[in-house]
Amino acid sequence: MKFSKEIENFLLEEAKSRFLKYVQIHTTSDENSTSDPSTDRQFDLAKILASELKELGCRKVILDEYCYVYGFLDATKGYEDVQAIGLIAHMDTSPAEKGKNVQPVIHENYDGKVIKYPKNPELILTPEDSPELKKFIGMDIITSSGDTLLGADDKAGIAEIMAAVAAWQKFPFLDHGPIVICFTPDEEIGRGTKNINLEYLPAYCYTFDGGEIGELEIECFDAWKANIQFNGISVHPGYAKNRMVNAIEIACRFVSQIPEAETPQHTENREGFYHLYHLEGDCVKAKAVLILRDFESKNNKKRIKYLEQLIATFETRYPGLKIDLTTEHSYENMIVYLKKHQQVIQKAAQAIKQAGIELKETIIRGGTDGARLSARGVPTPNIFAGGLLFHSLKEYVPVQALEKAAEVILYLAGNWLEEKQAKK
Numbered sequence: 370m371k372f373s374k375e376i377e378n379f380l381l382e383e384a385k386s387r388f389l390k391y392v393q394i395h396t397t398s399d400e401n402s403t404s405d406p407s408t409d410r411q412f413d414l415a416k417i418l419a420s421e422l423k424e425l426g427c428r429k430v431i432l433d434e435y436c437y438v439y440g441f442l443d444a445t446k447g448y449e450d451v452q453a454i455g456l457i458a459h460m461d462t463s464p465a466e467k468g469k470n471v472q473p474v475i476h477e478n479y480d481g482k483v484i485k486y487p488k489n490p491e492l493i494l495t496p497e498d499s500p501e502l503k504k505f506i507g508m509d510i511i512t513s514s515g516d517t518l519l520g521a522d523d524k525a526g527i528a529e530i531m532a533a534v535a536a537w538q539k540f541p542f543l544d545h546g547p548i549v550i551c552f553t554p555d556e557e558i559g560r561g562t563k564n565i566n567l568e569y570l571p572a573y574c575y576t577f578d579g580g581e582i583g584e585l586e587i588e589c590f591d592a593w594k595a596n597i598q599f600n601g602i603s604v605h606p607g608y609a610k611n612r613m614v615n616a617i618e619i620a621c622r623f624v625s626q627i628p629e630a631e632t633p634q635h636t637e638n639r640e641g642f643y644h645l646y647h648l649e650g651d652c653v654k655a656k657a658v659l660i661l662r663d664f665e666s667k668n669n670k671k672r673i674k675y676l677e678q679l680i681a682t683f684e685t686r687y688p689g690l691k692i693d694l695t696t697e698h699s700y701e702n703m704i705v706y707l708k709k710h711q712q713v714i715q716k717a718a719q720a721i722k723q724a725g726i727e728l729k730e731t732i733i734r735g736g737t738d739g740a741r742l743s744a745r746g747v748p749t750p751n752i753f754a755g756g757l758l759f760h761s762l763k764e765y766v767p768v769q770a771l772e773k774a775a776e777v778i779l780y781l782a783g784n785w786l787e788e789k790q791a792k793k
């Protein structure tokens with residue numbers, strides 16, 4: 370089955386107009402905040418989405434104190450007993466760039482040349498920045514006005530889900546099973562699933578977050594955090610011989626022993642790394658914080674072993690020095706869980722192909738809400754939302770990608786009806 374032009378046009382207009390509206394709502398999260406959600410402004414979007422979900426026919430909508438929005442959409446007649454699926458996207462935008470006063474600009478019928486920004490004459494977007502641009506010639510590209518990020522990550526995902534829900538209301542012949550919509554706060558600061566209520570989620574979910582058109586992400590990093598505390602001994606520098614143990618100086622020597630070839634700036638594809646992202650201290654105490662990333666958990670375990678051996682060496686080399694290492698497993702590669710639920714992957718792959726798009730099964734050199742959910746028993750692969758160059762002033766999304774992702778959602782819901790339809 371292919372959708373009619375009428376449905377395609379409806380999805381395009383819905384996804385585009387909703388996207389343009391959502392990006393103008395300031396929802397930047399804040400990693401330094403200890404409250405949940407990290408910023409109250411995320412409620413501004415959450416309230417709008419909750420009321421829109423009600424208007425679009427959800428039987429029940431919940432906006433909770435942690436700023437999670439849940440919408441429960443009943444199945445169409447005859448499909449009440451098929452497996453429910455969850456559609457997830459995040460409301461916050463990255464603190465890496467300004468997200469206030471976003472003014473989206475549509476560059477219609479893109480000609481393959483340089484894109485300029487009205488509010489930032491020095492900034493340009495070229496196919497060198499993003500080779501994918503060449504594929505979008507003739508499409509309409511949405512960017513920011515150049516002084517903020519756009520917020521396609523992940524308001525594109527939200528707009529696509531809402532467009533699909535609107536289509537189910539407008540075209541009641543589009544059959545689907547029970548659907549649970551979930552919009553989360555604070556994904557960009559790693560807390561997107563911290564307060565999620567698993568009781569509301571069905572057994573299988575999909576996130577629509579990031580990624581170029583056609584991407585289906587079923588693997589992410591296996592992720593660790595390592596805190597290394599150096600405890601030195603302070604003595605008057607004039608009388609320090611054989612007595613002072615300078616923690617910060619030793620910390621610098623220590624981090625210089627991390628294999629340079631295994632750092633983010635020297636790795637790509639399936640290669641893992643150590644990433645030192647914080648170092649502070651003085652003579653008495655110093656602290657280094659690293660993240661470790663790899664697609665194979667055994668490689669990260671080797672990295673932890675290496676740090677432990679280095680610590681032993683340094684403690685031998687500097688009598689009086691004490692180094693404490695604490696490690697924390699942030700999230701696992703979701704393939705570990707997803708491979709046991711092949712139908713979740715296969716139905717998504719099929720939906721992307723049905724929408725007439727080339728399927729690209731890819732790996733995420735990062736984590737997603739889906740990785741954490743998969744580990745907690747809810748297999749959740751990630752489907753493209755269509756945007757590119759996230760977390761930057763040059764972030765953009767083709768309007769047609771918004772429409773295609775919305776189509777994928779409709780096909781996906783249809784694919785979960787197959788077993789029931791076969792029995793009919």
Ligand SMILES: [Zn+2]
Binds near residue numbers: 459522523578579
């Ligand atoms: Zn995202």
